[in-house]
Amino acid sequence: MIEKAWEGVIKRTLTSAWKKLWLESVIECDFEGFEMVPVEPVVNEIVSLAKIMGLEVDNNDIDELVEENSQELTTEELMELHCVTQQEVVEESLSEEGEEVTAKQQSSAAIREMLKAWETVASYIEKHHPNKAVAVCTTNLFNDNAVSHFHQILKRRQKQMSLDSFLVKKN
Known part of the structure; x- marks a missing residue:
């Protein structure tokens, strides 16, 4: 039973624990064939670059930042980060193109056709x-973030009554 428990302990956990207790005991290579870069010169370089940029930073600030961000992200955090990154890329590409298709340029028929196609794909x-x-999570995410925009356009158009319905010729 103890043997099974030790098999579950990964190398990274042991390395992290021993690094804090007895730094010299930690092997100098994380991966076979790759040497670890000493941390101190990298931290010093970051501090010097920050000072060149006019920031007030010291080694302790960098160490604190690294400690705060050393925990692995959860799946939800990774998916959220991925969505934010994708959204930034899309926004950047739209601003570079300079052409954003407005709601008025899209016909209601084209929007309905796209929504029907999306329902087929999602299904x-x-x-x-x-x-x-x-699959459900992803399609719901896409529905909430992209498809709902087009549903809103159609709802607004359905609420708007044409002037023709008000301007009817009486006999």
Whole structure:
């Protein structure tokens, strides 16, 4: 039973624990064939670059920053970070192109056609993807972040009544 428990302990955990207790005992190579870069020169370089930029930074600030960010991210945090990054890339590409398609340039028929196609794709993915939870989560995420925009356009257009319905010729 103890043997199984020790098999579950990964090398990184042991290295991190021993590094804090007895730094010299930690092996100098993290991966075979790769030498570890000494931390102190890197920290000093970061501090010097920060000072060149006019920032007030010292070695303790860098060490503190590294400690705060040393924990591994959860799956949810990674997905959120990925979404934010993708959104920034999309926004950047739109601003570079300088052409943003407005709601008025899209016909209602084209939007309805796209929504119908999306429903077909989402349905197929949810039925045939091996990981149902991921498929549902992803399609819901896309619905909430992208498709809902087009639903809103159609709702606004349906609420707007044309002037023709008010300006009817009486006989």
